[in-house]
Each structure stands twice: as C-alpha cells, then as structure tokens.
Amino acid sequence: MTDERLEQIVGNLLRAGVVSAAAVVLTGGVWRLAVEGFAQPHYGHFRPDVLGVRSLGGLALPDAIILVGLLALIATPLARVVFTLAAFALRRDWMYVAITAIVLIVLLYSIGTSWL
Amino acid sequence: MNLLTFSGVVYAISALAGFLGALTGLGGGVVVTPALTLLLGVDLRFAMGASLVSVIATSSGAAAAYVKEGFSNIRVGMFLEIATTLGAVAGAHLVSAVPTSTLAVIFGLVLLYSAWASLHKMHEEQAACSDPLAARLRLDSSYPGPHGFIRYQVCRVKAGFGLMFGAGILSGLLGIGSGAMKVIAMDQVMRIPFKASTTTSNFMIGVTAAASAGVYLSRGYIEPGLAMPVIPMVSSANLSRELRLVFAGVVGLLAAEMIYNGVTGGLK
Numbered sequence: 126m127t128d129e130r131l132e133q134i135v136g137n138l139l140r141a142g143v144v145s146a147a148a149v150v151l152t153g154g155v156w157r158l159a160v161e162g163f164a165q166p167h168y169g170h171f172r173p174d175v176l177g178v179r180s181l182g183g184l185a186l187p188d189a190i191i192l193v194g195l196l197a198l199i200a201t202p203l204a205r206v207v208f209t210l211a212a213f214a215l216r217r218d219w220m221y222v223a224i225t226a227i228v229l230i231v232l233l234y235s236i237g238t239s240w241l
Numbered sequence: 242m243n244l245l246t247f248s249g250v251v252y253a254i255s256a257l258a259g260f261l262g263a264l265t266g267l268g269g270g271v272v273v274t275p276a277l278t279l280l281l282g283v284d285l286r287f288a289m290g291a292s293l294v295s296v297i298a299t300s301s302g303a304a305a306a307y308v309k310e311g312f313s314n315i316r317v318g319m320f321l322e323i324a325t326t327l328g329a330v331a332g333a334h335l336v337s338a339v340p341t342s343t344l345a346v347i348f349g350l351v352l353l354y355s356a357w358a359s360l361h362k363m364h365e366e367q368a369a370c371s372d373p374l375a376a377r378l379r380l381d382s383s384y385p386g387p388h389g390f391i392r393y394q395v396c397r398v399k400a401g402f403g404l405m406f407g408a409g410i411l412s413g414l415l416g417i418g419s420g421a422m423k424v425i426a427m428d429q430v431m432r433i434p435f436k437a438s439t440t441t442s443n444f445m446i447g448v449t450a451a452a453s454a455g456v457y458l459s460r461g462y463i464e465p466g467l468a469m470p471v472i473p474m475v476s477s478a479n480l481s482r483e484l485r486l487v488f489a490g491v492v493g494l495l496a497a498e499m500i501y502n503g504v505t506g507g508l509k
Contacts, residue, residue, distance in 0.1 A: 131315070132313075132315065135315070139301045139447070140301075142301060143298055143301045146298070147298065147472060150468075150469055150472050151469075153465070153469065154248070154469035154470065157466060157469070158244065158245055158248055161244060162243060162244050162245035162248075163243045163244065163245065164243065164244050165242075165243060165244070166242065166243075166244050166247040166466075166467075168281075168282075168283045168284060168287050168464060168466075168467050169282045169283065169284060170284060171284045171286055171287065171461075173287075173460075173461025173462070173464065174461075174464060174465070174466075175458065175461060175463060175464065175465060176459065176460070176461045177458055177459040178458065184465070188465045188466060189465075191465035191466070191468070191469050192465045194472075195294055195463065195465060195468055195472075198294060198297050198298055198301075198472070199294070199297060199451050199454045199455070199458075200451075201297065201301050201447070201451075202297060202301060202447040202448040202450070202451040203451055205301075205447070205448070206322075206448060209315065209319060220378070221316065221319060224319055224320055224323060225319055227323050228319065228322045228323055228326055228448065231323075231326040231327055231330060231452055232326060232448070232451055232452055232455075234330065234455075235326075235329075235330050235333070235451070235452045235453070235454070235455030235456050236451075236454075236455035237455065238455050238456055238459045239454075239455045239456070239458035239459040
C-alpha cells in the first residue's frame with residue numbers, strides 16, 4: 126500500500142465517522158428538544174448526568190442517543206489509529222507499528238476509565 | 242430561558258465559533274468555552290466537555306480533507322501523538338485537582354497566547370538542519386507544491402516532542418485542541434513547513450482530544466444535552482454542502498419554533 130492510498134483511506138474513514146456521529150447526535154438532539162424543549166437548562170451548576178459509559182442505561186432515550194453519537198465521535202480518531210497500525214503492520218514497518226501501538230494503548234486506557 | 246432557546250443560542254454561538262476558529266486558525270474550542278461560560282453562565286467543566294467533543298469533530302472533519310491532499314505528515318503526527326496523548330490524559334486527570342478559578346486564569350492566558358501566536362508569521366522557507374533522530378524515525382517528507390513535491394527535513398525532534406507533551410497537558414486540562422501550541426512546536430522548533438505543520442497539527446488534535454475524552458466522560462464533564470448543539474455547527478464548517486443544508490434546515494426549524502413560541506407567549 127502506498128502512502129497516498131493510505132492517506133486517502135484514512136481521510137475517508139475520518140469523514141464517514143464524523144458525518145455518521147453528527148447525524149446520530151442531531152437525531153437525539155431534535156427528539157430531546159421536541160420532548161423537553163420547555164424545561165429549564167441546568168448547566169450552571171456541576172451536577173453531571175453522565176459518569177462514564179455505564180450511565181447510558183439510566184438516561185432518557187433522547188439523551189442516550191446523543192451520548193451514543195458522542196461515543197461514535199470519540200471512536201473516530203481511535204478507529205483511525207487502529208487502521209494506521211494495521212497499515213504499518215502490512216508494510217512490515219515495525220518501528221511505526223510500535224509507535225502507533227503506544228498511542229493506541231494510551232487511548233484505550235483513557236476510554237477504559239469511562240467504562241469503569 | 243428554556244431549553245429550546247438555550248440550544249438555539251448555543252447553536253448560534255458554536256456556528257460563530259467554528260467560523261472564527263477556521264478563519265483565525267485558533268480552532269473552535271478556544272472560543273466555545275469562554276462564550277458558554279461568560280454569556281450563558283454554563284459551568285466551566287461542562288463547557289470544557291462540550292468544547293472537547295467539538296474539537297474532535299472539527300479536527301477529524303478538517304483532517305479528512307487535508308490527509309487526502311497529502312499535506313499532513315502521518316509519521317510525524319503518529320510519533321508526536323505519543324507525547325500529546327500522554328499529556329492529554331495527565332491534563333484531564335488534573336482538572337479535578339485544580340480549582341475552577343485557576344482553570345479560568347490558565348484558560349485566559351492560553352487564549353491570549355493563541356491570539357498572539359495567530360498573528361505571528363509562519364516559516365515558509367526550509368532551514369537546513371539534520372537531526373539523527375529524524376533520520377532514524379524517517380520523519381523527513383514532502384508536500385505538494387505548485388511545481389511538484391517539495392521535500393523538507395525535520396529538526397530538533399526531542400524539543401518538539403517535549404513541547405507536544407505540554408500541548409497535550411493544556412488540551413486535557415482545558416478541553417481545547419491546543420492547535421496553536423502544536424503548530425508553534427512544529428513550525429518554530431522542528432522547522433516543518435507551514436503547510437505541513439498546520440495540517441499535521443489538525444490531524445493530531447482529534448487523537449489528542451479523544452485521549453482526554455475518556456477521562457472527561459468518566460468525570461461527568463460531558464453533558465449530552467449541552468454538547469448536542471455545539472457539535473453539528475462547529476463540525477459542519479468542514480463538511481459537505483448537503484450536510485450543511487441539513488443542519489441549516491434544522492436551524493430553520495428551531496428558529497421557526499422559537500418565533501412561534503415567542504408570538505404565542507410560550508417563552509419565558
């Protein structure tokens with residue numbers, strides 16, 4: 126695989142991820158506003174609704190859909206790193222496989238904290 | 242102000258922030274957080290959470306275009322992402338230990354610095370240098386110029402790596418992309434040509450922000466309802482025309498509903 130081809134695939138991957146995530150967020154958002162548009166916003170005080178991914182089950186459905194979209198958005202750069210790792214491995218570029226793997230481990234650690 | 246009006250205002254602010262961010266090169270995040278906290282009284286941590294997620298959207302959307310055009314240097318990006326992601330995780334963990342007032346001051350200073358840096362002239366010329374580490378990591382690359390590909394060398398890799406760790410800490414601590422600081426590290430220190438450093442920086446911002454996002458999510462800084470109106474507008478600046486039309490349609494609907502409610506006296 127050439128550098129150019131790799132770059133094109135990464136570009137398409139990023140675009141698809143952002144577009145689909147934004148669409149999911151928007152769907153949940155429109156629903157949420159339709160259901161509770163007249164409620165008062167409560168963002169002035171730090172009382173979080175979401176404490177990690179495990180909060181997903183306890184949310185109202187529109188909020189849960191928005192959160193799924195946000196998770197998809199967060200997963201987009203992660204998918205990019207996984208893909209880059211695979212591409213370097215295909216080229217037997219072991220130094221960059223190792224470099225990319227370190228980045229992947231840091232990302233997985235961070236995302237892992239939100240599941241616990 | 243009810244949720245509908247609130248979301249409409251956040252929508253408008255984010256659109257403006259995305260536009261300003263793209264125009265000045267500061268990125269939307271540094272504008273979104275002050276606007277949400279100062280104008281709408283949103284808690285700083287919630288504003289940072291919304292901004293952080295919007296940073297992922299903007300950077301990934303823009304990176305998609307640049308990566309395809311061959312401007313960004315994937316090897317430099319990947320190598321420096323070790324520093325930025327480690328910094329980001331550290332910074333995100335620090336948020337709960339730093340008083341909100343201190344965070345606000347640091348934010349203000351970074352904002353001032355970003356504004357100053359955006360006025361700074363970037364290097365177009367390639368300085369001659371040789372860093373054995375750059376050679377070992379095969380960081381030297383080329384980008385498409387008007388008369389074929391322009392080759393460049395990468396200088397002072399260690400210093401650049403250190404600065405990137407700092408950029409990562411700020412990104413995690415403040416929920417921003419730290420784009421300005423990343424460009425400075427690549428442009429001033431590593432002497433990567435302007436075109437390649439801005440696009441590579443953009444490429445890295447998404448991964449850096451994702452590294453903070455997991456920690457933010459677990460600490461409760463990301464509120465779905467607040468992040469919702471921020472994301473589509475900030476990200477749509479880089480997306481296709483069709484999608485922007487869809488978003489514009491939704492804004493139109495929101496506007497119509499607000500006017501209707503205003504006229505019928507439903508808004509308080």
